[in-house]
Amino acid sequence: MARMTTLLRSRLTCALPLALASIAPAAGAAVNPHGRTWANPMDVDYRYNFEQMNQGISYRTGADPAVVRYGDAYYLFQTLADGYWHSTDLVHWNFVTPDKWPFDSEVAPATLVAGAKLFLMRSTTDPEPLLYSTDPAHGHWKFWTRLMPPLPNAVSSSTEYRIKPGQLPPGPWDPGLFQDNDGKVYMYWGSSNVYPMYGQQIDLKLGDETEGEGKRLAWLGAAKSLLRLHPDQHGWERFGRDHTDETTKPFIEGAWMNRHGDRYYLQYAAPGTEYNAYATGVYTSDHPLGPFTYAPYNPVGYKPGGFVQGAGHGSTFEDAYGNVWNTGTNWIGLNWNFERRIDLYPAGFHDDGQMWVDTRFGDFPQRMPDHKLKPGESTFTGWMLLSWHKHATASSQVPGHGPGQVTDENPRSFWLAAANTPGQTLTLDLGGPRTVDAIQVSYADYQSDRYGDAPDLVTQFVLEGSSDGSHWQTLADLSHETRDHANAYVELDAPARIRYVRYVHRHVGARHLAISDLRVFGHEDGPPPPAPVLVSATRDKDPRNATITWKPVPGAVGYNVRWGLRADRLHETYQRFADQPTTLQLRALSKGVRYVVAVEAFDERGVSTLSRTITLDP
Incomplete structure (x- = not known):
């Protein structure tokens, strides 16, 4: 979410699985580039926030993801990333630096594929550019129009304003773009705890590209108020942690539209990105501008518990096989309430039109399918969490931040090494022999003092395994990694039968070495637990x-x-x-x-x- 009411923007990056590992016992095992699993938060090189420089608050973050399939690839855009990510498989993502970027950075961006072009706009309170590309993989962008026409009847953002009947707040903030089957294009927007979500038809003049650059977009008709929050009726729309704040007005934001069959699904985020209960809801209609009806199965995207918490303000899209996916924003909130990450979940529609998003075990490893999923087919690998509350030791620590905090499944607690130097170690005793399939190293930013980008913002480490705590083999070697990994996910080439897992530090771009969680996945031998009563x-x-x-x-x-x-x-x-x-x-x-x-x-x-x-x- 990116709120217009405070013009709050948070720097983020999308995260899909990226770092994968080899389990060969020989030293020098490297990241496996062919892995097909991921774990949320998505493992991308999240950018350091620069907006709180004057407050001395530094952290990596990512939010408001918009994923679109263009050609044979996928593109991920998000708030304040100074670029975007490209992928051919939804697992491995590479950052693209655009050659023409008229923004200081995009905020809560909207994407649209229309007329064989990929369009991009960011949230705005005043006229700004609309970009398009036919070669986004190489960062080539052009202006569709350098300045979009002002939103009709919107008040100025430069003054304090009170909306009069027939007027709109400054915008469009938190926009969403949608092209219907008949070629008509619509925009949806809104981010407020006062004003509703709006929609309006626009004309991109796709059939007349000889039009002058400043005449390639026009607003059609009048903006319509489409939906508001009703926390007195919908419990999940109440503000606060676990919806316990009955007094603060919740926020509606993050518009996204999909059509499935003859139904239109207008998605929105509520009640606020600062808490675990941030979620995605949906209203449906038989027309792109409504009237819309609240879906009784709301919220559709919801994950208030576990290591990853929050699933609001994202996008819903189809992959190359026709599988549906939903992205969202999850909450970290360690350094700043708006410190966040990106998640990816399987989604879909039942035959009767009910939309669903599957967040069950959503922060455990998931397998990316290479086929059209059958009804009820899960992407969950079945690799279970082996590290919860296991004994941890470290080569050094700062009082109050001991190694035991890396196994509590809480990204807001962390182990802090006494020095950010190569050779620092963090070791887990799994309690007995276990079959290990994947490991996630989630870092914390503690007094990082980093803003924007720099060449030394890379994450390098080695993972080792042992059966007896004395003899070690290399599970994965990322000592020559050239990217940053706030939530490094390592999939092993083959399962490792071990009792101990050791993290050996090489480099992290932050001032301090701080790890929130060292999460180990696989299984212990034996039958599953009985059903609870x-x-x-x-x-x-x-x-x-x-x-x-x-x-x-x-x-x-x-x-x-x-x-x-x-x-x-x-x-x-x-x-x-x-x-x-x-x-x-x-x-x-x-x-x-x-x-x-x-x-x-x-x-x-x-x-x-x-x-x-x-x-x-x-």
Whole structure:
């Protein structure tokens, strides 16, 4: 999200899996460039924020992703990246520096493929350029128009304003572009806790490119108010952590439109990017400008629990095989409330038109398909979390930031080495022999004092494994890596049977060596845990809330509380770890909607079957 009300912009980068590893026992094993898995947050070279320089706050961040398929490749744009990313497989991403970039940087950008061109615009409160490219892979861009015509009836951004009837706030901020099957083009926009989301038809004059540059875009008709938030009806639209702030007005933002069949799906983000409950909702219509109807299965993109939290303000697109994907913004919030990352989740539509986004185990490794997924086919690899609350030791530490904090699944706590020097080590004891398939090294920015880009902003390390803690083999060697990895994801070429995992430091561009989590994935031998006993699930006096209680499962690492409109459509998930209570107050329900609830357990061996289901009547 990028809010017009405060003109708050946060520097980010998209993150899809990138660093992959070889498990050859010989030294010098390198990153595997052919891996087909990823883990959220996406592993891209997030940029250092430069907006809080005057406040002395430094951090890597990324948000508001817009992913579009153009030709045989995918392009990822996001807020304040000074460029964008290119991929041919949605797993490996390379940063592209444009040759013509009239922006100081894009903010909450909109993309559109139309007339064999890729269009790009950023959020604006005053007339700005609209760019297009027919060769984005090489960073070649041209002006469709150097200055878009002013938004009709919008008040000036240079003065304090009060909207009068028939007027619009400055914009379009947080825009979304959409071309319908008949060739008509529409724009959607809005980022406010006061004003609604708007839509309007525009004319890109694609059929008359001989028009002068300043005449290639026109607004058609009048802007329409399309939707507002109703937190008094929709629990998930309430502000705050887990929607507990009943007084602050929530924000609506991040417009994105898709057509599926004869239905239009206008997506929006709420209630605020600063918390774990940032989510994507959808309204549907049989016309691109409405009227729109609230979808009872909202929110469609939602991930309030686990290591990655938040899934709002992103994009929905199809890959080369016809699979649907949804990107979003997840919350870090260590150095600044608007410190964020990018995530990618499988999505789709049921035959009756219900939209869904699958965030279950969304921060565990996922496998990128090379085919059209069958209904119900999951991208989850089945590689379980092996590092949760495991014993960790380090070569050095700063008081208050010991190595035990790298196994708590919390990106806001971290191990801090006494010095950012090569040879510092961080070692995990997995508690016994385990089969390890992948490792994620997530760094924290502690007093980083870095802004913008620099040649030394690269991440270099070696991962080692051992069965006895004395004899080590190289799992992955990134000591010559030339890119930065705030959330380095390493997929091993082959599974490693080991008990100990060791991180050996080489270089990180930050002032300090700080790691929030060293996450190890694979499996322990044995059967999965039994299904938990769902004790009760009851709607509270306020029907936007429900209280769900289950019995703990011995040895469980955590639980997924799942709910949806039907027992076979439990698309919503709240992940809880075993050190949290086995009672959850779920505050994301909509009044008047009937839900079905169940719980599953997971440990290092796998995932249980579902508990019994309980119906939550309206």
